Amino acid sequence: xxxxxxxxxxxxxxxEYKYSFKPPYLAQKDGTVxxxxxxxxxxxxxxxxxxxxxxxxxxxxxxxxxxxxxxWWDVEIVFRVTGxxxxxADGLAFWYTTEKGDYNGPVFGSSDRWNGLAIMFDSFDNDxxxxxxxxxAVLNDGTKLYDHAEDGTTQxxxxxxxxxxxxxxxxxxxxxxxxxxxxxxxxxxxxxxxDDYELxxxxxxxxxxxxGYFGISAATGGLADDHDVFxxxxxxxxxxxxxxxxxxxxxxxxxxxEYKEYQDKLEKxxxxxxxxxxxxxxxxxxxxEFYESENQRELRQIWQGQSQIADHLRELxxxxxxxxxxxxxxLSLVSRNAGQALPPPAAGGxxxxxxxxxxxxxxxxxxxxxxxxxxxxxIREIRQxxxxxxxxxxxxxxxxxxxxxAQIQSTGYDVQTLIAEMRxxxxxxxxxxxxxxxxxxxxxxxxxxxxxxxxxCVGVTLFLSVTVVQLLLVFIYNVFKNRSxxxxxxxx
Amino acid sequence: xxxxCNLSNLLNFIICIASFSQNFDATLAVKRGPHHPRGETxxxxxxxxxxxxxxxxxxxxxxxxxxxDDLSEEEKIFYMFKAHDNDNNNALDGLEMIQSAMHHNYDxxxxxxxxxxxxxxxxxxxxxxxxxxxxxxxxxxxxxGLLHYPEFVKAITGGKxxxxxxxxxxx
Numbered sequence: 001x002x003x004x005x006x007x008x009x010x011x012x013x014x015x016e017y018k019y020s021f022k023p024p025y026l027a028q029k030d031g032t033v034x035x036x037x038x039x040x041x042x043x044x045x046x047x048x049x050x051x052x053x054x055x056x057x058x059x060x061x062x063x064x065x066x067x068x069x070x071x072w073w074d075v076e077i078v079f080r081v082t083g084x085x086x087x088x089a090d091g092l093a094f095w096y097t098t099e100k101g102d103y104n105g106p107v108f109g110s111s112d113r114w115n116g117l118a119i120m121f122d123s124f125d126n127d128x129x130x131x132x133x134x135x136x137a138v139l140n141d142g143t144k145l146y147d148h149a150e151d152g153t154t155q156x157x158x159x160x161x162x163x164x165x166x167x168x169x170x171x172x173x174x175x176x177x178x179x180x181x182x183x184x185x186x187x188x189x190x191x192x193x194x195d196d197y198e199l200x201x202x203x204x205x206x207x208x209x210x211x212g213y214f215g216i217s218a219a220t221g222g223l224a225d226d227h228d229v230f231x232x233x234x235x236x237x238x239x240x241x242x243x244x245x246x247x248x249x250x251x252x253x254x255x256x257x258e259y260k261e262y263q264d265k266l267e268k269x270x271x272x273x274x275x276x277x278x279x280x281x282x283x284x285x286x287x288x289e290f291y292e293s294e295n296q297r298e299l300r301q302i303w304q305g306q307s308q309i310a311d312h313l314r315e316l317x318x319x320x321x322x323x324x325x326x327x328x329x330x331l332s333l334v335s336r337n338a339g340q341a342l343p344p345p346a347a348g349g350x351x352x353x354x355x356x357x358x359x360x361x362x363x364x365x366x367x368x369x370x371x372x373x374x375x376x377x378x379i380r381e382i383r384q385x386x387x388x389x390x391x392x393x394x395x396x397x398x399x400x401x402x403x404x405x406a407q408i409q410s411t412g413y414d415v416q417t418l419i420a421e422m423r424x425x426x427x428x429x430x431x432x433x434x435x436x437x438x439x440x441x442x443x444x445x446x447x448x449x450x451x452x453x454x455x456x457c458v459g460v461t462l463f464l465s466v467t468v469v470q471l472l473l474v475f476i477y478n479v480f481k482n483r484s485x486x487x488x489x490x491x492x
Numbered sequence: 493x494x495x496x497c498n499l500s501n502l503l504n505f506i507i508c509i510a511s512f513s514q515n516f517d518a519t520l521a522v523k524r525g526p527h528h529p530r531g532e533t534x535x536x537x538x539x540x541x542x543x544x545x546x547x548x549x550x551x552x553x554x555x556x557x558x559x560x561d562d563l564s565e566e567e568k569i570f571y572m573f574k575a576h577d578n579d580n581n582n583a584l585d586g587l588e589m590i591q592s593a594m595h596h597n598y599d600x601x602x603x604x605x606x607x608x609x610x611x612x613x614x615x616x617x618x619x620x621x622x623x624x625x626x627x628x629x630x631x632x633x634x635x636x637g638l639l640h641y642p643e644f645v646k647a648i649t650g651g652k653x654x655x656x657x658x659x660x661x662x663x
Contacts, residue, residue: 262566
């Protein structure tokens with residue numbers, strides 16, 4: 001539970017276990033409560049101390065064995081007062097006194113003429129003013145008698161009207177005493193949220209004796225309630241700086257993280273155990289419903305409905321707070337925006353706006369130049385391509401001109417070869433003739449100079465006839481060769 | 493003496509502190525000699541022997557079905573911490589530590605007579621209160637009367653063995 005009192009901010013708190021008790025091991029096996037002693041009709045068990053049972057004229061009390069060794073303190077009490085009927089008696093009292101009181105005394109089971117503080121949870125209406133159950137604080141210096149007939153109103157320091165009887169959850173009280181300021185906060189037991197405390201009373205300038213005893217007492221009268229106290233938790237309060245703070249444990253964050261991991265693992269294991277053993281973990285509420293009468297069920301349903309309404313109201317209140325927060329944020333933003341609206345009309349803003357335009361125009365010009373350069377290069381490439389196309393077109397045209405010729409050549413291949421060979425032969429013949437001519441010219445010159453024998457030389461007719469025979473032989477050979485080649489082709 | 497504390501858990505540490513303080517207290521020395529049936533040696537041996545058994549019982553009480561062989565040392569420390577955090581506020585206070593000590597020494601009171609039982613219970617309680625006060629003095633770093641998990645782990649695994657003089661004066 002957090003620190004609810006604003007006055008105690010920055011205070012060092014220390015749990016005092018020697019002035020506390022709590023379940024589930026409140027009482028030892030021998031019935032004693034460590035650091036406490038109880039008497040009268042009080043009964044201590046492992047779960048609670050029944051300070052006064054619901055029988056007529058019962059009184060009981062439980063007190064700390066030792067006096068406190070601290071000046072300021074905060075005590076949290078968790079208790080329950082239950083009884084039949086709309087009116088009960090007599091009440092419960094918290095004590096902080098210089099001496100331990102009685103265990104069967106006249107004031108709610110404890111002594112009168114106490115020296116110190118009493119917080120009284122008075123159930124019965126003795127003065128017929130219809131203002132009970134009432135919670136009050138009464139100071140005494142050991143000289144006054146408690147005015148029971150008037151419910152102590154004449155001696156009252158302060159108080160509040162709170163019904164603490166027959167609540168679905170235990171009632172809680174936080175009694176804080178710090179710097180002579182007494183604060184009592186009450187949890188009315190209508191919800192199981194332990195932080196639903198409300199301020200009951202606050203008193204300044206309260207001088208309590210040092211080093212007192214803590215105690216709880218209760219009494220019943222003609223009407224009788226059960227008075228059970230479950231927790232008594234004492235925390236000592238020290239001014240900041242009075243207590244020397246030690247540095248934090250090493251690896252604090254690592255250990256905290258490790259603790260969370262183990263905690264999650266433990267929760268999983270518990271759930272698995274419940275699944276495996278469903279019978280062992282039956283809730284007590286299931287059993288309670290068996291013994292519920294119709295009227296009780298109707299009242300419980302009404303109470304549940306009202307509890308839900310209260311929850312919704314609380315949630316609506318929280319949402320309204322959020323909306324208010326957002327509204328304030330929006331207003332602050334609007335004010336900031338209004339402040340930001342001033343710079344644009346300033347004179348310096350105008351040239352600043354033009355400079356980016358110039359810069360943009362320059363960049364645009366650069367972009368245009370680069371684009372034009374790219375266009376030029378593209379056009380050049382297109383020209384080259386067009387030139388290539390023209391060249392290829394000319395080649396195609398030339399090929400088309402030669403195409404019919406090629407067809408003829410293909411059919412006249414043999415003829416062409418024959419013609420070529422004939423030309424070669426003719427050339428050879430011409431060469432031979434030229435040689436012969438040269439030789440004839442030379443001998444003619446010699447003949448003119450010297451006479452030749454008439455009977456030994458080759459005649460012109462003989463020479464020509466030999467030439468013709470040679471040509472015929474070459475021609476016949478070529479024809480035979482072509483025919484053999486044709487036959488070879490036919491064969492394949 | 494303190495080396496043994498590093499081996500074991502909170503209870504063993506408390507008992508070590510108790511035994512340690514026993515050596516310094518003359519009246520306690522007179523009351524409990526080395527031949528006392530709940531003497532130092534027997535107690536330490538019994539705790540070392542039954543440590544696993546106690547943790548197993550605590551795990552069953554918590555409704556956890558876990559095998560001790562599968563647990564690491566850190567997990568055992570966590571379960572020991574969690575088993576005695578009765579109000580589930582993630583911290584151990586003096587009352588919970590008293591119950592932890594008394595719970596683990598219940599066997600000693602089982603076979604005694606009623607009057608002897610009461611006397612022994614009172615003596616044991618005073619003994620454990622003394623030990624717990626010393627332990628809190630050592631382990632409670634921020635002096636809030638509560639022992640949180642990091643403080644608990646540090647105390648169990650060693651680290652500090654001498655109380656702070658200033659804090660001692662303050663108390």
